[in-house]
Amino acid sequence: MQTGIDPRSLIGRKAFDRDGHRIGTVDEVYLDDATGVPEWAAVRTGLFGRDAFVPLGPSELTDAGLRVPYEKALVKDAPDFGVGRHLSPEQELQLYLHYGLALPSAPSADRDPGTPAGGSG
Incomplete structure (x- = not known):
């Protein structure tokens, strides 16, 4: 994703899948505590849906919204952790595995992935 973008x-x-189908609306953005870099977005998948986490690294910000390089079904099947609190290292690992992403280098004790940057939660 482009750098220098205010996560708020x-x-x-709106969030779209790789084929341009609407997934939902970005509800929250989660930052890496060590770097402050936006790492995950929680996308509300429907009026009565839930929030699905999507990785921001491989995603693209366009005029239309956030385009993630995955199919809508994969995003909707992502693990559900709720929003408004930190993602634990174990939860982040589950997300990396779900999306088939390369695992980051060994997390250090002071790295806390997934601080919400703000949102409606």
């Missing part, structure tokens, strides 16, 4: 500017934007 993503909140409320």
Whole structure:
């Protein structure tokens, strides 16, 4: 994803899958505590849906919204951790495995992945 983007500017934007199908709306953005880099977005998948986490690294911000390089079904099947609290290292590992992403280098004791940057939660 482009650097230098205020993560709060993503909140409320529409999210689309790799084929352009609408997934939902970005509800929250989670930052890596060590770097401050936006790492995950929680996308509300429907009016009565839930929030599905999507990785921001391989995603693209367009004029239309956030485009993630995955099928809508894969996003909707992502593990459900709720929003508004930290992602634990174990939860983040589950997300990496779900999306088939390369695992980050061994986490250090002071690295806390997934601090919400703000949102409606």
